[in-house]
């Protein structure tokens with residue numbers, strides 16, 4: 001496995017990260033643990049979760065994904081120092097006004113709750129899930145700085161920040177000598193490009209932030225299993241994918257299928273290889289719901305797309321006006 005640095009830090013992570021949002025939603029605990037063990041066995045050392053996963057499921061209080069991971073580490077006797085555990089804070093975890101957000105009070109409570117569920121005494125990468133307009137960024141960063149000093153957290157990251165918000169956070173850390181965000185977790189894939197590429201790409205490149213994109217396969221659409229005139233696949237996420245099934249995106253899938261044949265690869269592998277071809281990308285977060293999907297996605301690490309193939313896919317999914325293109 002070609003481990004790489006998490007941005008400017010000395011922390012080494014695998015070039016794919018295993019996402020666990022599906023746990024307790026698409027997968028029960030036994031199947032989740034099987035996927036986790038298979039992931040660890042192939043050398044992936046990077047795991048992403050969040051306290052709120054998966055609170056959107058009826059009857060699910062949140063924290064399930066963290067609980068499954070904690071149980072797995074204990075039951076499978078995973079050496080804690082051999083995995084890089086990333087989780088997030090910000091979402092709503094209770095009924096009270098302080099059970100959400102990035103205030104000092106919620107962060108201090110939330111980190112202890114995550115540590116309890118994960119059955120560990122530190123989190124490698126603690127991420128602000130999204131911004132909190134009610135809390136000054138200085139308060140948030142001071143609370144995070146305290147967690148790092150206390151040893152509860154090793155590195156800090158952000159997710160779903162706009163470029164100006166990320167710059168504001170970096171500037172505030174610099175001004176007050178506080179821990180800074182060393183990674184960004186943006187929504188980024190072949191059919192969702194502008195949000196990251198418009199300005200965040202340049203911020204991450206310039207300031208050495210690791211980029212760990214989520215939904216690299218557009219929730220399954222970029223695997224090729226959503227097709228014209230075919231019934232939707234049996235997936236909890238199928239209804240949500242209907243919005244991706246535009247003529248432009250389906251034509252992309254057709255072209256990716258042809259390209260995949262040339263590389264003796266699969267459509268998913270082409271989608272991941274396109275992301276991995278950009279040196280700013282550290283580790284796409286994959287969301288496999290089975291060991292077969294994990295193995296297929298892992299195969300992307302062997303696919304090296306030629307420059308003209310990368311350019312072709314980028315042209316097919318271009319978001320800039322033509323006169324803005326270089």
Ligand SMILES: NC(=O)c1ccc[n+]([C@@H]2O[C@H](COP(=O)([O-])OP(=O)(O)OC[C@H]3O[C@@H](n4cnc5c(N)ncnc54)[C@H](OP(=O)(O)O)[C@@H]3O)[C@@H](O)[C@H]2O)c1
Nearest residue numbers: 019020021214215216217218219220223235285287289293
């Ligand atoms: N920061 C945030 O706001 C945020 C938001 C979303 C996600 N995330 C993180 O990013 C992770 C990944 O996100 P995502 O689940 O949207 O990623 P994704 O890779 O775009 O989609 C994963 C889904 O695609 C399907 N799939 C994956 N590999 C496949 C394959 N080889 N063949 C066929 N189907 C395949 C599976 O769903 P089915 O089997 O059900 O079809 C799987 O759940 C999450 O687990 C979470 O850790 C973060």
